[in-house]
Amino acid sequence: MPPDASPSRHQRADGAFELAFGPSPRGTALRHLFQQAPLRILFPDPEPGEPPTAAILNCAGGLAGGDALRQSVRLEAGARATVCTAAAEKVYRSLGPDSRIETTLSLGAGAWLEWLPQETILFDGARLARGMRTVLEPGARLLAAEMLVFGRAARGERMAAGMVFDRWRLHGPEGLLWADALDLPDPGRLASPFGFAGAEALATLLLAAPGVEAHRDLLRGMPALAPGAMTLPRPGLLLARWLGRATEVRRAAGAAIAALRAAALEQPARLPRLWTT
Template identity: 75%
Template sequence: MPRDTPPLPSRHQRADGAFDLVFGTAPRGTVLRNLYQQSPLRILFPTPEPGEPPMAALLNCAGGLAGGDVLRQAVRLEAGARATLSTAAAEKLYRSLGPETRIESRIVLEEGAMLEWIPQETILFDGARLDRRMRADLAPGAVLLAAETLVFGRAARGERMTHGLVRDRWRLHGTAGLLWADALALEGDLAAALGAPFGFAGAEALGTLLLAGGEAEAMRDLLRALPEAAPGATTIPRPGLLLARWLGPATAVRQAVGEAIVALRAAALGLPARLPRLWTT
């Protein structure tokens, strides 16, 4: 059957997961205000290491995502709250029988809040169909460090993504309106798109990092000086923003994104220069 044939309605059981997480402040620091979670998503709260803000660890109890699955993720930090959100493991998107896997994320940071949104990589199996949307709203004085990595195929098995869908959209809003927007759209013959010399040039993975608020612009030279930042890396400073991207082998991109997170969380966020334990265990 041709791959451009419209997908038929699926009779398979699909996941409909969600979480809504709110952090606030109290005399002892940042505290959990509200948590709603819907299977297969679960939020765990490991004890933070010294000097670290509260950690929310996202776990997908299903072990992966299939076509037709829907995840809705929402995080709000009240004024002055500080928190880190990561994932317990890399996320996997399996080959779809037709429908798309939809992931919708919403971040709201009130005045003076700080959030690290640093999930581990998302691995797209050959034939996966991803439709992902991220929106973040920042009040004055809020700071967001966000990083996402897409791996095109199971690199450890030598698999490359040859067909499927990758639709990834980011929107960043401030009090004055839209601050930054970005969209990636790949569909159909992904082997050609990912192999194009003036496109992805055969890269196994794409890493994206965004720092918004604070002294974001001043951090460009710091990133460019990192030893892992040179191959396939691009940094784009804008008023109040810093965007960095990496293309290359999956392991190298993960290493580069991790090094950038460590450097920025220390220099821009005043946190210890280390990755969360979830990234290293």
Template identity: 80%
Template sequence: MPRDAPAAPSRHQRADGAFELGFGTSPRGTVLRTLFQQAPLRLLFPDPEPGEPPTAALLNCAGGLAGGDALRQAVRLEPGARATLCTAAAEKVYRSLGPATRIETRLSLGAGAVLEWLPQETILFDGARMTRRMRAELAEGARLLAAEMLVFGRAAAGERMRRGAVLDSWRLAGPDGLLWADALSLDAPAEQLAAPFGFGGAEAMATLLLAAPEAEAMRDLLRTLPEQAPGAATLPRPGLLLARWLGGASAVRRATRAAIAAIRGAALGLPPRLPRLWTT
């Protein structure tokens, strides 16, 4: 190469993590059928406590996500299988130098299957850019309890998310097609998060979705819980409960924890407590 040739621009190393997880049934109950994992994602399988279904603990060994990183996550439950998936800690999305962090999640539930998708909160650093897409497909009689929480900045350090962008998309499909679709788009977080008719200065937001015949009763149950953070619960359609909370990060987390414990006990036939990974 000639000495006067311009140096090639440096390229940052990007994470490309993935996992595929499948559960089936046997005379022993729910069993692991398939497992594929690609760094930095790892799945661990702690012994479930009495009354709990098989639990998968999702770990990001990189310690967080940077701009340009990509994750692909897939969970499949055969008919009648039951499982819980949690993360071992909050996920962190760091300030980006340009590209977005991309997260794609697909959940597939066979007839009569029951899945809890309960990752802990995602913390968006100031300047973070994230595109996250979730798609869940439910066969007849399947039940899904899913919750996601976003924290807009490092609340414990007094940081607010003022720059960056977020696109967070949900799609839920049943045997007859699309049941629910929703998307959050932030491209000017300083203004949108502060807007009195937007997020009203909230530090965090949580979304809880329950697909089950008991959805209406669970809406009424949530309304009886002590108010931890401003929130509301509604039924977009029969058999589907949507709850959301906005407010301080600690208060939103408490509200989400209380709702998960109450719903898994009343609608899923599980112990009315948080999964162990949420408390250790």
């Protein structure tokens, strides 16, 4: 290499989107859209009687070390919307830097949002730093789910190296309602009997809505498709988690989402179409 030549640098993705919905005489309408490659937002026709659906698409096919995504969804008072991903997100093996995802959800008074991305698949050696911050105004409802798969389960790969730091913050009119973080600096803990006991996947589901006590009993009465548990961290907040084989965790989370859509959001008891196509 010539003395004045600098080492080559890897190209990094810096994707973003901003979505805003508001009420209109014909129902919820799109108010604002900004998108920056590699992120794109598609709007498939919703099923009859369902609110607008926004599909997040990563045109790069996945995230490499050093890539960053910024995601923002805002609902005006009374608006309703569903946001999903078009497919599972993939986080590839990193050469050192973290793959970063930051999400902000803002719900106006009486609005409700389904934040239902499909699973995030962590390749062996992936480094993911992800955060989600949600702000709810009075009367707002949120059904949110995230699923992590530790390795490419279909290939029998397990995540043996890398890092995961995944944090959630939920704010309401009276301040912080719930805070949680998964800090996994050493994927070796996945195999520990006092850690994840060899589980392939982890799914988290959060419902903020009135009457969640009855919804907890609903989930507890469903068939146990994967090892899991439900709790009420505080009034108006339901938390469910599943840990186990990737296919079983996805089925369990999917069944819970379908049941809660009907019970808490007055939607058909089925998964969004993007989950099944």
